[in-house]
Each structure stands twice: as C-alpha cells, then as structure tokens.
Amino acid sequence: MPGASVASATLDVARCKVRELERAAVTLYEDDMLENKNLLVWLNRLSDCLFMMARYADRELPPEMVTGTRRTS
Template sequence: MKIYTKTGDKGTTALIGGTRVKKHHVRIECYGTVDELNSWLGLVRDQNIDIRSKQTLTKIQENLFVIGAILATDPDKAILKNGKKRLNIAQINTTDIEFLEKEIDVMDEALPQMTHFILPGGHTTVSYCHIARTVCRRSERMSTLLYENEPFNENVLLFLNRLSDYLFVLARKLSENLQAEEIKWIPENTEKDN
C-alpha cells in the first residue's frame, strides 16, 4: 500500500463510503482533532507512569480509533434505505463510558479533595495530560457542531465528555505520583475601594 495517493492534492479527501469533501469540512476537523488527541495520549502513555494508567490509555486510544471511524463515515452511505447497516463500523457503547467513569472514581477516591481550581503544570508529564484534556474538549466542541447538522452515535459525545474528566483526574493522580505541586488558582480580590 502506497503512503501517498495524490487524491487529496486538490484539497479534498474521501470519507468512509467514498464521498469526497473539502479537507476543512467540519467532519474532517472532528476526526482530525480526535487523531491529535490520540497522539497526545500516546505521549502521556510514553511517560514514566503506572502500568494501570498505561493500560487504560491504550484502551482509550483504541476507542478513539473507533470514534475516528464513526466520524469519518458518510452517514448517507452507512445505512441503506431499508435501515440495515451498509458499512460494518464498530461503535462506542455504554460499557466504554462506564469504564471511564469507573477509572475516574478509583483515582478520585485516592486523591485529596479538591477545594479550588488547579493551574495546569507542575511536571512535564502532568502538563502533557492537561494538553490532552484541552484537545479532548476541542474535539468535543467540534463533534457537537457536527452532531447538530449530521447526527451520529450519541455515545461518542458522552465518551469525549467523560474522557476530558478522566484526563483531569489522571493529571491530578500523576501530580501525586510524581510528587509535583498542585498550584491552586485563588483569584485576587478585584474589588476596588470606593
């Protein structure tokens, strides 16, 4: 299989199902952002972190490939007129979402209670995790825009929402594991004397 096909040289790309769209189409932005998120998660996984987190991130990355395929599929080509599936695309289900929730709960129970917002940072690994979290949020924003115009499996939106929560809690867990300082955001008093 050749890496370069030259079919995208004029600014279009093919969706799963064959439909060609502009490379700046919201659908391409969606799965491109999921791909970016997946790459950041690979970077987090490559750090010196605990084995459970590495295994969880691998499972999440596999689910992001499924999400990418869902988002890259032309909805008009995925289902035949009689309602049967034309393309055999894997799906995200409630079990995938519950897995994230369980992982969040396990980590959260072992962490000190949060009393303030926390500034991202403290250690490079923690910062990578926060970058992944913000890319996840962008992915979710782009996906909700697409969903408004061309609905797809709603579990994708739920998964992305839960994943950003997971990444926030993972960043806190990694801060603790790496003995990095969590800097609380305490807003300065902005009231002026009269």
C-alpha cells in the same frame, strides 16, 4: 494552565485537545451530521479521565504547586 509536572502538563494539553474535539462533535451532532450521541458522552468521560490522571501525576507535589485544586482563603 498546564500542570506542575511534565506528565500532568502533557495530560492537561491532551485534555484541551479532547475538549476541542468534543466541541466540534457537538456542532456536528447539532447539525445532524453525527448520529451517535454516545461519542459525545465518551469524549466527555475521556476529558474527565485525563483531568484525574493529571492530578494523580502531581500527587507527590506540594498543594500550592498543583493545578486544579481548590485554594482556601
């Protein structure tokens, strides 16, 4: 589910696309069609960065509106 604001939703969609690319790159790597394993690491870090940027974009919103946060019950 995309973020609570337009900015975080855009970043979440971008992260989804990077994760798709990461999965495709893993397949290429496993099939010996991609030599540089550092690309896999880089794509994973990019995904992490986009996640954190999306959460930061929602920093001013009430916690119940923000995606990617833990809910306490």
